[in-house]
Amino acid sequence: MNPLTLSINIDHVATLRNARGGTHPDPLEAALAVLEAGADGITVHLREDRRHIRDADVTRIRAAIDKPLNFEMAATEEMVAFAEALRPADCCIVPEMRAELTTEGGLDVTRAGPFLAEAVRRLSAAGIRVSIFVEADLEQIVAAARLGAQAIELHTGAFADARPEERPGYLARLREGARLAAAEGLAVHAGHGLSYETIGDIARIPQITEVSIGHFLVSQAIFESLPGAVRRMKALIAAARGI
Ligand code: PXP
Secondary structure (H helix, E strand, C coil), rough: CCCCCEECCCCEEEEEEEEHHHCCCCCHHHHHHHHCCCEEEEEEEECCCCCCCHHHHHHHHHHHHHCEEEECCCCCHHHHHHHHHCCEEEEEEEECCCCCCCCCCCHHHHCCCCCHHHHHHHHHCCCCEEEECCCHHHHHHHHHHCCCCCCCECCCCCHHHHCCCHHHHHHHHHHHHHHHHHHCCCEEECCCCHHHHHHHHHHHCCCCCEEEECCCHHHHHHEEEEEHHHHHHHEEEEEEEHH
């Protein structure tokens, strides 16, 4: 099967650092360590409230790594301007609400205001590949393609959080969403909540070419090591993909 790249979200290395207000653990050091362990790229989400990753982290990581940086962001003027200056390889546009614990669902592209279209246009004009984080829903996927996004990221959270016996229904929707998105000419990424237990089913969907995984791998650093967790996730992906 075609390759599936693994971008590691290191936001929660910053969560741990911020818990004590110091500089350790450094998200840049974590980024370099996971790349050394075989990760294909780094993802960061600069939230409006800067609860984990901060502006200076993003610019340091952008300057130091030689693999693609995927910059997750809300469609706001502040974030679009930041991304235009940063010029990461990818921007993934996500919905953002202040009170949420994490990104809680896909963006409602069909009801988004005119600024979303402007954001896609400006980021694309800056040479950035734009993806939109959506549910596996035909209307949302078609709307993302119409806006000119080059990719979508399918929200895997409900699938990953479901009890094992409930997962097949969610998985069928994700499979169908991936097929529809590819038929619309979009690159298909996936992420949220993925773990050793759930990666195989996602990696076997042939249209998905990138997964973004954060919280589980950073948490596994408690029990194994962060590079070790990345190596194990890469091996599970390779096994599921048959490569
Ligand atoms: N993809 C998107 C769009 C996200 O917002 C997040 C969480 O920041 C992830 C992937 C990674 O999710 P997790 O940390 O649960 O692996």
